[in-house]
Amino acid sequence: MEIKRGVAVSPGVAIGPAWVLDTEEVRIGERFIATGTYPEEIERFDRAVQAAANEARQIQKTVSERLGEQYGAIFGAHAALIEDPNLRQEVAAQIRDHSFTAEYALSRVIRRRAKILAGLNDRILADRQSDLFDIEKRLLRQLVGQRQAQLQKLSEAAILLAHDLAPSETAQLDRQHVLAFATEAGGRTSHTAIVANALGIPAVVGLGPFLTDVSGGDLVIVDGNRGLLILDPDAETLERYRQAQAAQAGHERELIELRDLPAITRDGVRILLLGNIEFPEEAAQILERGADGVGLYRTEFLYLGRKEDPTEQEHFQAYLKVLRQLPGKPIVIRTLDIGADKFRSAVEPPAQERNPFLGVRSLRLCLHNKSLFRVQLRAILRASAFGDVRIMFPMVSTLAELREAKLLLHDVMDELNEEQVPFNPQIPVGTMIEVPSAALIADLLAKEVNFFSIGTNDLIQYVLAADRTNENVAYLYNASDPAVLRLIEQVVRAAERHGIPVNVCGEMGAEPMYAFVLIGLGLRQLSTPPSAIPELKRLIRSITVEEARRAAQAALQMESAQDITNYLRDQIRRILPEALAV
Amino acid sequence: MPQQRVVRTIIIADQQGLHLRQAVECAQAAGRYQSQIILVSGERRAENCRSPFEILQLGAGYGAAVTIEATGPDAEQAVEEIAAILSRQTSH
Incomplete structure (x- = not known):
């Protein structure tokens, strides 16, 4: 047995026969042409x-x-x-x-x-x-004059071993037959690694020379979780990996079985589980994972990486594509949420900002570029004639901003009325709560909107004044911080008093221990990446709202993020011993 | 049309550094202008900004300064567009 260590770029475990891709490729010798030709x-x-x-x-x-x-x-x-x-x-x-x-x-x-x-x-x-x-x-x-050697030719399942795989070869791999791949070359940021991850094929790269030690048909193991390639595994190792594989498959199967069961707590409270999506193609995931709808449809993809602003028709088609796949389900479309630093409009060149996160971004950018904003508002309204479309404004920091955005929305409605274009005049309008000022005036905002959605990613960063991508202050960025929980509670109470629903659409809600405390704080909706939904459903079906409430009250009394994390982790371990609460 | 010479220096804001797709966009943009455009970063120069590889081999990482020099009738616009591409953050 030989264990090679490389870079884990795509998770999962695979056991199977090796299929060694010829490393010779096309050999080019030093050859000459006839003079003058x-x-x-x-x-x-x-x-x-x-x-x-x-x-x-x-x-x-x-x-x-x-x-x-x-x-x-x-x-x-x-x-x-x-x-x-x-x-x-x-x-x-x-x-x-x-x-x-x-x-x-x-x-x-x-x-x-x-x-x-x-x-x-x-x-x-x-x-x-x-x-x-x-x-x-x-x-x-x-x-x-050769045609491309097709990698799809593989007729039985195997593990692909190669010196290096070109990104185009990786993208064309047949998911049915390629169980995993391992390469001598490559790094974490290579395009090959990115494509493998998107395909969901376990992969390890950067292993160094190993192809001389293996022949086609040998039994090998690729451990994409730990970045290992195991050649000629001994019986014990093989058995251990077989068990790990079976446990993983069993866990996944169980989660899939949960798909068609409702997210109801043991004391009978229904929690709405919504999905966050970024591209229209992800709508299928909403159905596959048994989500109740889309709680956050990001629209930045329409603007990024292009030279001209998207047209109203492009917006409309992108929205319709999701609506058609999810008939009857609510779709919350968030208006453009992008920083001036990332945005290149045909209308206005981006300004240089010293502190883009406190600058012209998101709704502020839209209110500065009303003609651009109107295009998106028109398209969302038009789409509302075809399904349960809701509109959500990001990064609201004052009441005046929210009113300005709503005024513009009504202006666009009048325009559509005049043109006799159909739309839903009762379209629910919501605001994100992600700036501390908005959380603090939630009672004022609640009177003017139909729903709230708490964007915890930005809220945590603004409340604690800590950028989580800055490794020197990332330790401050913590969803467990007492200040974060207290602020969320305040928003939930304000929403309850004014009878409007409130949702959490940040990454926080996707983690079982935080979902637990959020339900305890009074949340009855969560919007997370679709992949997190089965696990959350299992959590919800294992708890009572009463115990969550008690836990949340206990957490609110604690002094530090560390205390709260430890406490919540213990709670989850007790409720869901098999959940990997981090 | 009068000949202009415009020089501007920007800082690479993307954490991945000046990457392949940006280099390609830059080269394509450069192809739309009549001006001759040169990029300089540290000791390396890209004499032909229409070549994505020339731009890539500048090896301009996160935080590196890149100077854009354009000479020609549309130098101002060319520098404007290329500066916008290079100073953008695209990874998310």
């Missing part, structure tokens, strides 16, 4: 560039449809690298000056570039070498 050779290279770029764009399309546009964009970038004018110039010079074949000239230029990237002493750029080799392979295949 270089114009034809350069022309041949140009044709390959065109075909290879087209192929990359085709893959971009396929991958975008399968996994989402952000993954497809990787191959759009490959197309641009293939068409890089300097690449063409350098290859042409090699062909002309040394009479090299296009193939050999290309591999020389690519190797030189890979060396430059490796020499930059930048881990992320070093990972980009695999992108270069991917485009090299694509060009070579065109030049050699």
